[in-house]
Amino acid sequence: MSAQQDLIARSNRLGADPRNTNYAGGNTSAKGTEIDPVTGEPVELLWVKGSGGDLGTLTEAGLAVLRLDRLRALQHVYPGVEREDEMVAAFDYTLHGKGGAAPSIDTAMHGLVDAAHVDHLHPDSGISIATAQDGEALTARAFGGRVAWVPWRRPGFQLGLDIAAIKAENPGVIGAILGGHGITAWGDTSDEAEANSLWIIKTAEEYIAAHGSAEPFGGRRDGYAPLEASARHAKAAALVPHLRAIASHDKPQVGHFTDADAVLDFLASERLPELAALGTSCPDHFLRTKVKPLVIDLPADATVAEIVERLPALHEAYRADYTAYYERGAAAARARGEEPPAMRGADPAIILVPGVGMFSYGADKQTARVAGEFYVNAINVMRGAEALSTYSPIDEAEKFRIEYWALEEAKLARRPKPKPLATRIALVTGAASGIGKATATRLAAEGACVVIADLDPEKAQAAAAELGGPDVAVGVQVNVTDEAQVQHAVDAALLAFGGLDIVVNNAGLSLSKSLLETTVADWDLQHNVMAKGSFLVSRAAARVLIDQKLGGDIIYISSKNSVFAGPNNIAYSATKADQAHQVRLLAAELGEHGVKVNGINPDGVVRGSGIFAGGWGAKRAAVYGVPEEKLGEYYAQRTLLKREVLPEHVANAVFVLCTADLDHTTGLHIPVDAGVAAAFLR
Missing domain, CATH: 3.40.50.720 (NAD(P)-binding Rossmann-like Domain)
Known part of the structure; x- marks a missing residue:
């Protein structure tokens, strides 16, 4: 197979398993040589998953194609981390031919690392170590020197330079844990890169299982155990209209309900309020879940009426908290000479109801469902980090810089215009x-x-x-x-x-x-x-x-x-x-x-009608004295427009x-x- 075919097959395999990465998260790449149609000479190319794509469903159309010589030459004009965003626009000058999909912010990581194949993934087990307070020491112990530690850095050109340097200076290293974020692995062949990625993920899982505490969330709180399934679903349905009302205060949202075991266990735990308040860490997670959920911290036997009575105050407090977070981040941005995008809304994207489950929201069903899936990822991450150490997500300032990143705003602006009945x-x-x-x-x-x-x-x-x-x-x-x-x-x-x-x-x-x-x-x-x-x-x-x-x-x-x-x-x-x-x-x-x-x-609607097919058509045809197969024509002729x-x-x-x-x-x-x-x- 060609380099592109190998890359797509590897990407689809990795993306098909949620243990490896979340929907639309991570990216993969391959390097190879093709003949430049202009010069007739060989040219080194990079094929990398483009911005916004999904590994599990990636096709050739979802790849960005760049010239490696021009991409690597950007190192000479890189203006530093304070002007990091300029490099994404510079990628356009390195495209080969029409370039394919839009290059993502992670393109530098793939192009600058001296390996033919590179994977960047968001596995729960890897992020557990990446968000642990002593993640660097855990990385050394868990992987025995085969995996490096990279402190938190926003995705971008500098992160690509950092990982490239680690690869160059440590020939025995097969990948890295990216602090607060995820993992990266590489290989000389597509199979080797995939094997290295899977080894890191499996090793992290096994290390957490072998060395983690049995009750990282502190055990169950009295009165917070999950309701029986039928009672849970009935209560969820009764709550849905009231929850949607607060999630749609700024703009209408579609919702998704999840009562998976991982969710119910987290909602029943002693440490739910504390851990939920810390929020998520991986950028892919909190971009879709917001920095923290709204927790309706009432026992499982709280009635629908009791919850509904509390909702206005809880919603008001959540909105005030999110607005304050936005204002702090915006003030810091302006101090750096940046003008942040306007606040996109202060309603929760995730609502947690102990004993019942999780309600997630988005502009469409897929977005709402994926937001819920990401928060399940976040729960798994918190469980793993707390089992080994202390969960320590990236700080609020960094979360704001990513959530209101100009590049993220540009990605939102590229979305197609909503259809007339979107969110309905x-x-x-x-x-x-x-x-x-x-x-x-x-x-x-x-x-x-x-x-x-x-x-x-x-x-x-x-x-x-x-x-x-x-x-x-x-x-x-x-x-x-x-x-x-x-x-x-x-x-x-x-x-x-x-x-x-x-x-x-x-x-x-x-x-x-x-x-x-x-x-x-x-x-x-x-x-x-x-x-x-x-x-x-x-x-x-x-x-x-x-x-x-x-x-x-x-x-x-x-x-x-x-x-x-x-x-x-x-x-x-x-x-x-x-x-x-x-x-x-x-x-x-x-x-x-x-x-x-x-x-x-x-x-009378004759064609395609269940009523007419069930005998009504034959009887009406008899009333009007026409063959049943001519009934539609008969109805049409008695109209002013003569149309069926x-x-x-x-x-x-x-x-x-x-x-x-x-x-x-x-x-x-x-x-x-x-x-x-x-x-x-x-």
Whole structure:
């Protein structure tokens, strides 16, 4: 394989195991020779993972490609650590061809070290030693002189020079522990570099296991043991709206819930308040988790009401503490002649609830989930450091310099513009097919997280997988006529995505019968699914929307039949009229909470419709005297626009109702019927 192929294969293997490094953390590189297409002469190149990439999913497009001669020549113009940031811009002048991905701040580490292959990783075991108070001595004892110690230094050109010097002066050394940060290893071949990285990680793990104390967190506090799983999840779901309200004070956030054993053990420990206050150390960790979490330090049996009562004061204290941290760091920056970026927000990214678990937040589900994963890394790091010594993260001033680094600000600025429904979480009933599936698909495409709720759990999960899986959509089973199942579906949305913003009442069915043919069972079935079901879903969702204090949208997929009197559908049309009036009633009631309630009145949606496929289509075709396969065409010809209504057309209307363009619209029914004059709203 080529050097690039070896590098990508090694990177993917290392990145696939969370013991080696965190998501999007660390970087790897390879050096090699290619022919310069301009001169026809051999040229030495460096391939290194670019800024923002992930090792586990790295492809060739994620590599930065630089000329080694020009990169090494930068040593002669390096202006020193006080002007470190200028070197990242200088990397652009060393790129080969189009250069590939943007070079990261760690590029110098890879280019300046005299080894063909270099790995920089963030393993929990390595960071445990890197953050221990006596990390240098532990490094000497644990690795027997094969691994060097590098005191904390911000990533950059000087760190690359430091590691290059260590490698040059110590031929027997295979890597280094970077104080407060992570590890670096190297080798003459890709296999050797990988083997050295894995040896350092495994040796650190084994040393901690052999020499660490049994209870580094001091044992369990009375009353803080984890609740039983079902009680834990019920309490978590009840807390989610209130926690999201404080995590989204500055800007809306998506959430993630974790109750892994490592988290629950930490939350039950005697030293939770002390260690949580120290914050995380590895830059990749605290950039996503903030410097410290918000700890709701109450016993596991504290009621939801007791926690909710404490939240405003805890949130205010957290915001004041973070603001003071920012102001101290900003003052120090200005004293150095720097103008720091504006504060990005003072809300917590991590909230810890003893007995229950951890709630993490971000601009999307993946970011929220990764923030939680990083805090689990931080817990593991604290455990290892405390087992061997004393956990000693990098100091506050250094954390601020990295969190508000101009280079980090530039990375944030490179992010694509958020989609219209970014940070919004939708629950769509009857979403495994037809209008519901089209709606879920459109909402997800516009940036929303979506819960596919359907009577058929397998179809719901398959539809969610089609949309991109658990960072985008999840499938849950729900019979909307069952109050407990409805609450379960709403709870599933809360635990999956940390909140709820959009509810689409789409679940429905129809039996085409005349008045005399309609039985009481026919009537009850349709009213239970659509009238009662919409009521149950809206009621459960409204509790969440009110507690979140973020407003929201409830949308009913009603029907033109809610206002149009057609033959042989007494039960269906009556329940659709019930839904239509629920829209008006709820709009009037929930407006004070910023919740908009609107409806959509489609005409017959034949293609892709579960209702029509279930026999309704054949019966309606018989009523109108046309073949069933021509029913869509028949409906189209009776409209003013002569167009057939498809599921996607209804989904379009749902999307528009959820956007800022209609943020002053509530109590409205939008016809999506291609123009049926008899169904005009009056």
